[in-house]
Amino acid sequence: MGKLNLFPQHSEALSTTRDTGAGSADSGCGVWAGGTERGGFLCQVPVSFPLLLTGSLPALPHTHSGLERNVCPHREKYVYLSQLCLQFVVKVLDVELVCEALQVAVTFGLGQLQERCVAFIEAHSQEALRTRGFLELSAAALLPLLRSDKLCVDEAELVRAARSWARVGAAVLERPVAEVAAPVVKELRLALLAPAELSALEEQNRQEPLIPVEQIVEAWKCHALRRGDEARGAACRRRRGTLPREHHRFLDLSFK
Numbered sequence: 001m002g003k004l005n006l007f008p009q010h011s012e013a014l015s016t017t018r019d020t021g022a023g024s025a026d027s028g029c030g031v032w033a034g035g036t037e038r039g040g041f042l043c044q045v046p047v048s049f050p051l052l053l054t055g056s057l058p059a060l061p062h063t064h065s066g067l068e069r070n071v072c073p074h075r076e077k078y079v080y081l082s083q084l085c086l087q088f089v090v091k092v093l094d095v096e097l098v099c100e101a102l103q104v105a106v107t108f109g110l111g112q113l114q115e116r117c118v119a120f121i122e123a124h125s126q127e128a129l130r131t132r133g134f135l136e137l138s139a140a141a142l143l144p145l146l147r148s149d150k151l152c153v154d155e156a157e158l159v160r161a162a163r164s165w166a167r168v169g170a171a172v173l174e175r176p177v178a179e180v181a182a183p184v185v186k187e188l189r190l191a192l193l194a195p196a197e198l199s200a201l202e203e204q205n206r207q208e209p210l211i212p213v214e215q216i217v218e219a220w221k222c223h224a225l226r227r228g229d230e231a232r233g234a235a236c237r238r239r240r241g242t243l244p245r246e247h248h249r250f251l252d253l254s255f256k
Helices: 011-019 049-054 062-074 077-092 095-108 111-123 125-129 139-146 155-173 177-185 195-207 213-225 230-236 246-250
Strands: 006-008 030-036 039-044
Touching: 077 111, 095 111, 095 125, 095 139, 111 125, 111 139, 125 155, 139 155, 139 177, 155 177, 195 213, 213 230
Parallel strands: none
Antiparallel strands: 006 039, 030 039
């Protein structure tokens, strides 16, 4: 089996995989796997990457219709091949590759691969957050990470990573930072920040809006009431990598 190769698509790659059909899935070379508004990616495996992992074909350009006709009579064979492909991808996962693999998993609904990628990022959070692949994640791919209790990273660093992610998206999509960040920032646990950190974040938020004011107000309420009640749920729950702060002893919800 060839080595999995995920990389941002270039115009010359697109011209061979989408326009002319050369190097398409039928030839087993560069397979157009899809992408997000932030950028596309290519998967190079002997046959279609999503096909092997799911046993079914996503919506592909018309140049791939021959592959679908050829595969349908032999679809049961891909049940076994899909497991081999998943094992291969998991085996070659590293910090630079994992976010791109996560994007593929979310794009094509590959639940097992998504779980493996999230678990890998949870164990290597700080390194993964600094990769280009992280900055190019779609909002849908970023959400399961921000919802995780097992990220080995402090909330202050996670807020900075989310801001960097939103800035890249804003530049690519030509939209305001706050608009790009809206689907994901609600998962940031601002109540975990110390008062001085929250004040600094509030000031930065005035200069470059990222987080809704209401969300910052809710974080201040946790400090004022000195408790994290059940109604706030995950907003007051520590992650695995959360650094201890004096006010954390007042929160009812501890890391589980």
